[in-house]
Amino acid sequence: HVDFDELTAMAFEQSSSGPTLNEMTPANISSGLVHKPSSSTPYVPPSRNDWDLLFQSLFDELLTPPPTVDP
Template sequence: MTPATISLGLVQKPSSSTSYVPPTRNDWDLLFQPLFDELLNPPPSVDNQDTEVIALIAEVISQDDDDSTGSPSSTAVIKMHPHR
């Protein structure tokens, strides 16, 4: 039996003259700082909408609790307001 080489048709790319430099801590901070700022200090309009949505969810949950009589239940549909 003759030894053979299995080829996947892949060609090795010659290495470039520049080596990979991983991002520094400062690079990551600059990239993600706006996301953390928005998470920790949400804009007022977003904060108000969250309160409205939570209130609507609480209302639907209380309706479901009231309807727990064993009979078929109705489904409440909530129309969500688009972001302003």
């Protein structure tokens, strides 16, 4: 169990104890991924129909109340 004062002290110690992950430069972090030059296929944004198909079941569920069951 940790109380608020201990938590505050721990946070202060952590922040003053040296560099943290957010202070590292991207050069120090490697994901192992290699940058690929842009492909010959151009980016085509989703159409309105694509979005409708994607979200239709969500809207159906939200806008259609579930059937009530009598006890």
